[in-house]
Amino acid sequence: MKKGDHLFLVDGSGYIFRAYHALPPLTRKSDGLPVGAVSGFCNMLWKLMQNARDTDVGATPTHFAVIFDYSSKTFRNELYPEYKANRSAPPEDLIPQFGLIREATRAFDLPCLEMEGYEADDLIATYARLACEAGGDTTIISSDKDLMQLVGPTVSMYDPMKDKEINVPEVIEKWGVPPEKMIDLQALMGDSVDNIPGVPGIGQKTAAQLLEEYGDLDTLLERAGEIKQQKRRETLIENRDKALMSRELVRLRNDVPGVEPLDDFVLQPPNGPKLISFLKAMEFTTLTRRVAEASGAEAAEIESAQVDVEWGEAAHGPDVGSKPADATAEGDAASPAAAAGDTPGALAAARAAEAVAQKVDNTAYDCIRDIATLREWIAEAREAGVVAFDTETTSLDPMQAELCGFSLATRPGRAAYVPLIHKSGAGDLLGGGLVEGQIPARDALAELKPLMEDRSVLKVAQNLKYDLVIMQRHGIDVAPYDDTMLLSYVLDGGSNGSHGMDALSERWLGHTPIAFKDVCGSGKAMVTFDFVDLDRATCYAAEDADVTLRLWRVLKPRLAEKGLVSVYERLERPLVPVLGRMEQRGISVDRQILSRLSGDFAQGAAALEDEIYQLAGERFTVGSPKQLGDILFGKMGLPGGSKTKTGQWSTTARELEDLAAAGHELPRKIVDWRQLTKLKSTYTDALPGFINPQTKRVHTSYALASTTTGRLSSSDPNLQNIPIRTAEGRKIRTAFIAEPGNLLISADYSQIELRVLAHVADIPQLRQAFADGIDIHAMTASEMFGVPVEGMPGEVRRRAKAINFGIIYGISAFGLANQLAIPREEASAYIKKYFERFPGIRDYMDAAKAHSRDNGYVETIFGRRIHFPEIRSPNPSVRAFNERASINAPIQGSAADIIRRAMVRMEAALEKAGLHNTQMLLQVHDELIFEAPEGEIEAAMPVIRDVMEHAAMPALAMKVPLHVDARAAKNWDEAH
DNA sequence: ACAGAAGCTTA
DNA sequence: GTAAGCTTCTGTT
Structure with a gap:
């Protein structure tokens, strides 16, 4: 910094409180997140930075920084434990904005400064001094009187809300003393807000008058005896210590150690895309447009940022203060703020009431059968900015399913179904032809694709991963999106009831949607959806989209109300496409190995069966615990034995092991037989049936919302319980292999729980x-x-x-x-x-x-x-x-969150390292399995380990290091 | 054809 | 003692 430079210091912590109270409350449109103060802050920063270029207006900054309080505890608390002790907790809807304002500062590419043990004001005083010494000027963006002591020849203040500069004359006009006497003035008058005692009975007027007469506080206290008014004289003498201590509290430290060099604050041209991305996330449309115009960026092409919202508990800092026990983030409808209708809680409550009030009529939907009508609907969706959609297919397996049609909903009660390949004559042996009057699938999807990929239209679905895979298979990358199932999971995980659409509809809308089995039947009589007649299909399919949209309107605001936005946005939503891709990749399984093992297991089991019949003295169903119990504890009269809750003899492995240890032969054989038949039926016989005929690989399905703790689950087939404990079982893992030229990498957290x-x-x-x-x-x-x-x-x-x-x-x-x-x-x-x-x-x-x-x-x-x-x-x-x-749950769930974070980041990290063919295939709770070309293995393993070991950062600094072991081999057994 | 119990596999 | 999913047997619909 040099002579003529101009440093702007924004008092971030001061601004937010003032903006919160002074500006009209404003909430983010989509979910009711309170953002009024953030909006004011962004507008203010933008205006100030514009001044840097419009040189004819006001001061022009060359250096710029925003300063925050770090924590409510500072060195002043050591001087006076009661300092700021009577400060009450900040309003509930202000809490999330503390973090957002820091995010905003970073989005502006401005230094965001704070320091433990010091207030923002001390940092401001220190930087102002450094600027002065370097020959520069300083403007402090604040109207806080505590900062007025700094005003002088090179330091001025600016009140951005009143658009007013504060220099020496303004300070004198307002307080009756020049800036250098502000410290003494405050020491005398005290401050009820900060709990600074001052001298009782002495207010601003008297304090100014006394300082005018005696010059400064020290002189005043020395000559207090000369004061004519008896009462004033006595209190001043009596409260001498209080005044001196107060002075130390109000005196700002301009020598904070370890501050950053001013040269780091040189104002940079704004990073348009980064800023626009943040402003879009906040839904500040006007400012987004202004910034886009100024920076020449095309706002529509910039993706909205993912912004973490902290609702207090997790946020460090002061700003948050200590929350009273009863002030949870629950959005109490009775609180004054909620009553005003501007809090997430109030919005959520209003939406819940609306959802029950608006009845669902599933006979009123449209069936779209021509391109022109479809285009009208798509235009309507663009206008609405949010559209619910659902796909109807021929199978629950998205890798095999054929798309029969899709439905759209643009507002509650307004939904339509687009049939694509429906056929007539269900049950007709000849299988009738295509129903007349359907848009060719290729044409309809060509219309749909731009909408699904439009960054400015939010797509909503229930269990989106399924529809995402279907769409991906048709070359459509849906974004941005929300998933009502995941919203429910985040909001009500562990509560009674599932997160399926029918259950959610009952719970939130008081409406029972048409059941799938009432449309397609069940069991042997079930038909695929393409054989459902169009009227019936429209009622069912469009209703699903309608209900999904209504659920979204109810559930989305609740996220902000409960402080769960970041859980949803960081741990759930971004995982959907990641899992979709993992499922689509699948893993290679060697049929021959499995078939040979099946043979081995069958032979072993048959041999054991013979021995079992001999020992038992009769033939019986070895797999029937009931029959086995009767033989062991009835016929043979073996000792001990406990009963199950239904009164049957227990024949668990544990029980049989005990009997074997006591010298009985039969139980040992049963245990061995069970092991072999289990391995055979559950794994070696079943797995080949899951090999997809097209891809020749096995594609499991991951459920994101099925466990209480946040773990994933895997099914069809379950690849999270492939045997490992016994040597026999382990052999099954040798059938999970890499393609020729590739290796599998297994990376697992050591002792994560x-x-x-x-x-x-x-x-x-x-x-x-x-x-x-x-x-x-x-x-x-x-x-x-x-x-x-x-x-x-x-x-x-x-x-x-x-x-x-x-x-x-x-x-x-x-x-x-x-x-x-x-x-x-x-x-x-x-x-x-x-x-x-x-x-x-x-x-x-x-x-x-x-x-x-x-x-x-x-x-x-x-x-x-x-x-x-x-x-x-x-x-x-x-x-x-x-x-x-x-x-x-917190232990298992936290571990689950950590690996989720690793998975969300993994693809980009591999991509960034140039590892374009290293692919994540499976997750087994604390283990990730990848497939990579041999040439990428060496480079991939450290990237994978790094992402996994640092997955908690930067949200959280673990007090314990995470450790990941990784190995590569041709098959899963050797890699693990 | 379906549902629940029992048992076994994993982290 | 936590969290899952799958198979077999058994009894009911």
Whole structure:
């Protein structure tokens, strides 16, 4: 910085409070996110930066920075613990805007500064001093009187809301003293807002008068005895210390250490696309247009940014203050702000009421049968800016399904179906021809494609992943989009009821949609959708789009109301296309290997069967637990044996192992037989049937919204439970192979759940052990039993390991005793010992239970909520179960969130590294499986590890490092 | 043809 | 003790 340069310092924290109260409330159109202050801030920044170019207007900045308070705790609290203590929590709809304003600053490419232990004002004072020393001028964008002490020859202030400059004359006019006496003035008059005591009974007028007469505070206090008015004289003498302390509180520090060099603040030309992307996300249309015009960018071509919204709990900082216990983000309809109709809560409530009030009439929909009408509908969708859609196909498997038609809804009650390949004569042996008057599929899709890909039209679907795959197969990349199933999952995960459309419609609209089986039948009598007549198909298909749109209107605002926007936008929505692509890629499975294994297993099972019949003395259905129980415990009279809840003899592997250990031959054979038949029927026989005839690969289906904790699930086939524990089972993994020239890479998180536990419960020993990379179970054993890690007996470590896992599952003495086959008392003693060694774990468990009981849900480290509606059940065992699940859910769920984040980022990271043919195929909870050409393997593994190990950043700094092991091989067995 | 119980596979 | 999905058997519709 040099002479003639001009530094602009924006008091960001001050601005937001003022803007919030001064500007009319404004909420983001699509979901009611409060953005009034953000809007004012952006407009103000834009105007100021424009001045940098329009040199004839006002001051022209060469350097620019925005300063924020870091935390409510500063060095002033050490001087005076009551400092700012009476500050109340900020209004609820202001909370998310603190983070957004920082985002806005970054979108403007401006330095966003804050420092722990100091207020924004101290930083401003420091930078103003540095600018002055460098010969430059400073304008502080604020009207806060606390900053007026800085005004002088090179420093002025500017009130952006009143468009008024504040220089020395203005300060004198307003306060009756020049800027250099502001400190003394404030020390005398105090400040009720900041809880600065001042001198009782002395206000602004008296303070100014006294300073006028005596010059400064020190002189005044020295000569206080000379004051004529008795009362004033006495209070001044009596409150001397208060005045001096107040002065230290109001005096700004202009020597904050470790600040950034001014040269870093040189004003850059604005980054148009980045800024426009943010403004679009905020839905500030006017400013978006202005910025686009000024920067010559085409706003329509720029994608809206993904912006994280923090609703308080997770946000650091001050600005958020301490929230009163009752002021949750629940958008209380009775709160004054909500009553004004401007909070997300009020919008959500209004939408919910609207949804029930507007009845669904599924006989009023259009069937579109010509291009002209379709074009009208598409124009209508563009006008509306949001359109719900649904595809009707011939199969639940999107990789095999044929598109029969699609439906669109532009507003509640306004929906249509576009049939494409419907056929007449269902049941007709000859299978009738195409129904007359349908738009050729190719033509209709050509019309649909631009709408589906239009960045300015939001597409809404229920279980979007399915429709996305269908569309992708027709060359259409749907964006942007929302998924009502995922909205429901984020809002009500764990609550009773599913997130299927029919259930959501019942719950939110009070309407029962036409059931699929009433249209197509079920079982053997089921017909594919292309054989449904057009009237019936229109009622059903258009209703689905209509209902989806209505659900979206109800659910979307609730996201902001509950503070779940970032969970949805970071952990759910972006995963949809990623999983879609993984499913479409599939994995190669070697038929020959499976077939050979099936033969081996069949042979083994047959041999065992013979031996079993001999030992039992009769032939029976070995696979029937009922018959087996009768033989073992009835006919043969073997001892022990417990009963299942239906009164049958239990024949679990556990039970049979015990009998085998007691020297009985038959139970061992049964266990072995079960293993072989299980492997055969579930895996080696079933998997070949899943090989897609076109792709020759197996395409699993991932459910995003089926687990309570946030994990994915896999089905058709389930590739998340392929055997690994036994040598026999492991052989199945050798059938999962890479294409010739490729290898499979398996990358898995090591001990991710224990690491999450160490993080959330903040256990020093665990953190240390993970930081040092030592054996966590051996460490636990060593702590508990006082055994050195060196030369530790295997049994000791095994017990510690069982306890560690038990903790994650919400330990009980009963369960641990069961797991370790030890008496309950012994298990109890272990748990007691464990809690003595790691009291933080007990604290965590108690806190999780209490939170669940008090709120009905628990949260992961990224804010995902998992509901436990039965946590207060009067039934003790139901309650205990919910308590254990409440302990487990944040751990399992946080781990699930972490790998989700890794998956969302993985493709771009690989792409950026030039690894265009390294593809993510499978996810198994803590493991990702990739296929890559041999030439990319070396480069891919570090990229994959890096993305996975840093997946929590930057949202969260884990207190424990994450560790990923990765290996590459021809098949999954060797890669893992 | 379907639903629930029992059992087994995974993280 | 947490979270899933699939197969077989068995009894009901």
